[in-house]
Amino acid sequence: MNPAGPQATESPLTTVTVLPDGPVEGEIRPPGSKSLTNRILLAAAGAGKKTLLTGALRSEDTTVMLDSLQQIGVIVESSDDGRTLQIDGSGLTPHYGAEPLRLYIANSGTTVRFLTAFLSALGGNYVLHGVPRMHQRPIGELLKAINQLIDGTVTAESPNGCPPVHIQSKGWKGGTVSVSGDVSSQYLSGLLLAAPLAKESVTIVVDGELVSKPYVAMTCEVLKTCGVPTVVSDDLARFEIPAGSHYDFDRYSIEPDASAASYFWAAAALTGGTVQVQGLSKDALQGDVGFVEVLEQMGCNVSDDGDSISVTGGALQGIEVDMNAISDTVQTLAIVALFASGPTTVRGVAHNRFKETDRIADLACELRKLGAEVHENEDGLIIHPLTAQQRQNFAGARLATYHDHRMAMSLALAGLKLPGVEIENPSCTAKTYPEYFADLESLIKRPHSWRSYSVNAGSSA
Numbered sequence: 001m002n003p004a005g006p007q008a009t010e011s012p013l014t015t016v017t018v019l020p021d022g023p024v025e026g027e028i029r030p031p032g033s034k035s036l037t038n039r040i041l042l043a044a045a046g047a048g049k050k051t052l053l054t055g056a057l058r059s060e061d062t063t064v065m066l067d068s069l070q071q072i073g074v075i076v077e078s079s080d081d082g083r084t085l086q087i088d089g090s091g092l093t094p095h096y097g098a099e100p101l102r103l104y105i106a107n108s109g110t111t112v113r114f115l116t117a118f119l120s121a122l123g124g125n126y127v128l129h130g131v132p133r134m135h136q137r138p139i140g141e142l143l144k145a146i147n148q149l150i151d152g153t154v155t156a157e158s159p160n161g162c163p164p165v166h167i168q169s170k171g172w173k174g175g176t177v178s179v180s181g182d183v184s185s186q187y188l189s190g191l192l193l194a195a196p197l198a199k200e201s202v203t204i205v206v207d208g209e210l211v212s213k214p215y216v217a218m219t220c221e222v223l224k225t226c227g228v229p230t231v232v233s234d235d236l237a238r239f240e241i242p243a244g245s246h247y248d249f250d251r252y253s254i255e256p257d258a259s260a261a262s263y264f265w266a267a268a269a270l271t272g273g274t275v276q277v278q279g280l281s282k283d284a285l286q287g288d289v290g291f292v293e294v295l296e297q298m299g300c301n302v303s304d305d306g307d308s309i310s311v312t313g314g315a316l317q318g319i320e321v322d323m324n325a326i327s328d329t330v331q332t333l334a335i336v337a338l339f340a341s342g343p344t345t346v347r348g349v350a351h352n353r354f355k356e357t358d359r360i361a362d363l364a365c366e367l368r369k370l371g372a373e374v375h376e377n378e379d380g381l382i383i384h385p386l387t388a389q390q391r392q393n394f395a396g397a398r399l400a401t402y403h404d405h406r407m408a409m410s411l412a413l414a415g416l417k418l419p420g421v422e423i424e425n426p427s428c429t430a431k432t433y434p435e436y437f438a439d440l441e442s443l444i445k446r447p448h449s450w451r452s453y454s455v456n457a458g459s460s461a
């Protein structure tokens with residue numbers, strides 16, 4: 001163990017081109033779940049003692065969470081690969097300085113929403129700020145909810161109701177609060193994760209529709225496993241965290257990231273190969289394992305042996321699918337849809353417009369650069385597959401990634417089918433998966449293959 005953990009490695013790549021190379025075959029274990037890592041880090045900070053986390057994700061999104069916690073007294077020791085962390089929450093200390101403590105949260109939605117709730121419940125003065133896109137991502141409804149519970153105030157710096165966020169708090173009193181969940185489930189998860197720090201019991205009622213439900217179920221499971229008794233209604237509309245609750249656990253083993261796994265399953269689907277993703281089953285805490293059911297509906301073969309899920313590609317047909325619960329996999333599906341027979345309609349993902357980028361409009365724009373006919377709806381897209389002639393005449397395309405890791409990871413898969421798909425700024429995968437291209441290459445590179453990716457160091461991304 002060492003206190004610093006792994007050093008961030010600067011990728012020299014400005015573009016990457018994945019080249020067609022026949023069926024993708026092999027086994028892979030993606031890094032730890034971003035969603036679980038950031039939840040467990042908060043729980044460990046709140047536990048007030050030493051806890052051991054294994055299988056953690058070390059990436060930009062978890063580093064900004066870790067760095068923030070360290071600035072309020074949490075001590076972190078890391079294995080060299082960053083995947084085993086010892087977290088000592090005994091030094092957790094609210095910051096009550098004359099000047100607020102400024103915490104940088106990059107473009108991590110989980111970090112800004114969970115920390116805003118957690119720090120306001122802990123007490124102190126803070127400013128949470130990030131990259132320009134983070135300052136366009138909504139948080140106003142969470143602030144409104146926190147202001148019903150807090151002894152103090154939380155405010156957005158600008159009238160758009162987005163970060164930077166200012167917190168001035170003497171902690172949460174507790175009580176009953178309503179929160180809207182139609183833009184992001186992270187508001188509700190943030191309130192739930194912070195509730196054990198409140199002086200009195202906290203009751204949370206969801207106002208209207210709730211998107212991304214499996215993430216809320218995940219939060220409830222984390223609370224339970226980490227010692228916090230929570231009463232949850234079956235429809236995930238009402239939650240009660242009793243007074244006197246506190247985090248209490250010794251160790252936690254984090255599942256591999258299921259959203260990251262979607263790219264490897266899609267690689268098998270696209271190429272007619274078989275990819276086994278280790279460490280996940282359909283019983284995983286992450287709803288995104290449900291992506292394999294979407295692939296199954298399209299014609300793939302899926303098998304779950306309890307500790308791994310394998311996908312084998314077959315003849316792909318287009319489908320109609322509501323992806324509200326698994327919205328981080330829409331971009332992955334979009335690439336598969338280009339090579340199916342018949343159009344694919346994705347519905348229920350209006351919330352995808354508020355993520356790292358507008359994942360409906362910007363996705364449609366990049367798919368069109370590949371030649372696809374795409375119809376954009378308010379809450380999704382209709383994607384028409386490429387015709388045989390379009391594929392034959394394809395002369396290459398350079399695709400933008402909008403600083404969105406999932407844009408880079410998914411669009412690159414088109415290169416498995418079409419020669420000359422260039423991906424700009426591939427190092428944006430560092431948000432959740434710094435080693436993505438190396439891992440993808442390990443699956444597609446076979447002894448007699450030609451290059452699986454090329455580096456154009458001189459181009460401007």
Ligand SMILES: O=C(O)C1=C[C@@H](OP(=O)(O)O)[C@@H](O)[C@H](O)C1
Nearest residue numbers: 035110184185186189212215328
């Ligand atoms: O709670 C979480 O860990 C997450 C919830 C989802 O966000 P929304 O609830 O905003 O859809 C998801 O897109 C994000 O990557 C992680």
Ligand SMILES: C=C(OP(=O)(O)O)C(=O)O
Nearest residue numbers: 107108109110328355356
């Ligand atoms: C939407 C995502 O992240 P976040 O909201 O946590 O920034 C994501 O990882 O796809």
